[in-house]
Amino acid sequence: MDKKIMKIYDAGDHDRAIHLLIKKIDNEPKNVDNYLQLATFLIEQNSAQQAxxxxxKAQVVVDQPEKSSYDIAVCYYMLGEFEKSLKLIDSLPNDDETLYQKSLIFMKMGQYQKALAFALTIKKQDNKILELLGDIWLSLGELKAAHDSFAKVPEKQRSAKVNFLLGLTIFDKDQKQAEQFFSEAKKLDKNYVAQAEKQYSAIAKLIRGKDGSN
Structure with missing residues (x-):
């Protein structure tokens, strides 16, 4: 990865960073790393199809075409082509990245037990994995397990989503604490909370159905 171009991209000058990478690809057409970095930028810009x-195209010309297989699988996932993504991921060695992607795919396919099995196998349980585990537990209706996973994300590193779901998972048991989580979520991203609240009634039914009360 070109660190100088990464700094330009992180500074917000996305067009320039992309232009510089295209120039590098023209100069070094066989270097797969340039394609991978550009694909990452395109995915972040919601251009998964372009990525x-x-x-x-890169697989035809680069020296190490196998290095792009994982990223192609991610593109398929982003485009909703889960079967294609899974088939490609299954051809790769199991490591934390591939296990994470498998878990995401099965989550999207509604196969929550399989998603959970892969997520629990991941060795490095960072914030991204803890959030995924929380999502899976919530989808399974296991509120305490979902809350426990989200709560492991350090307080200062919690996104609006994590705070909102922390509140949601305890809303029926501790409304005061839940409201505090909702308040933190709003401070971080009011738009996300507004969208999440529209889904609240459906999720609330899931919670009440699971608890059999309220």
Whole structure:
């Protein structure tokens, strides 16, 4: 990865960073790392289709085409082509990245037990994994397990989503504490909370159905 270009991208000058990478690709067409970095930028810019086309073309010319397989699988996932993504991921060695992607795919496919099995196998349980585990437990209706997973994310590193779901998972048991989580979520991202609240009634039914009370 080109660190100088990464700094330009992180500074918000996305167009320049992308232009510089395209220039590098023109100069070094066989270097797969340039394609991977550009694909990452395109995915972050919600251009997964462009990223997929770039990586597919790269496989014909680069020296190490196998290095792009994981990223192609991510593109398929982003485009909702879960079966294609899973087939490609299954051809790769199991490590934390592939296990995470498998878990995401099964989560999207509604196969929550399989998603859980892969997520629990991941060795490095960082914030991204803790959030995924919380999502899976919530989808399974296991509120305490979901809350415990979200709560392991350090307080200062919690996103609006994590705070909101922390509140949601304890709303029926401790409304005062739940409201504090909702308040923290609003401070971070009012738009997210507004969207999440629209889904609240459906999630609340899941919670009440699971608890059999309220």
């Amino acid at each position: 997929l086309e770039l990586l597919q």
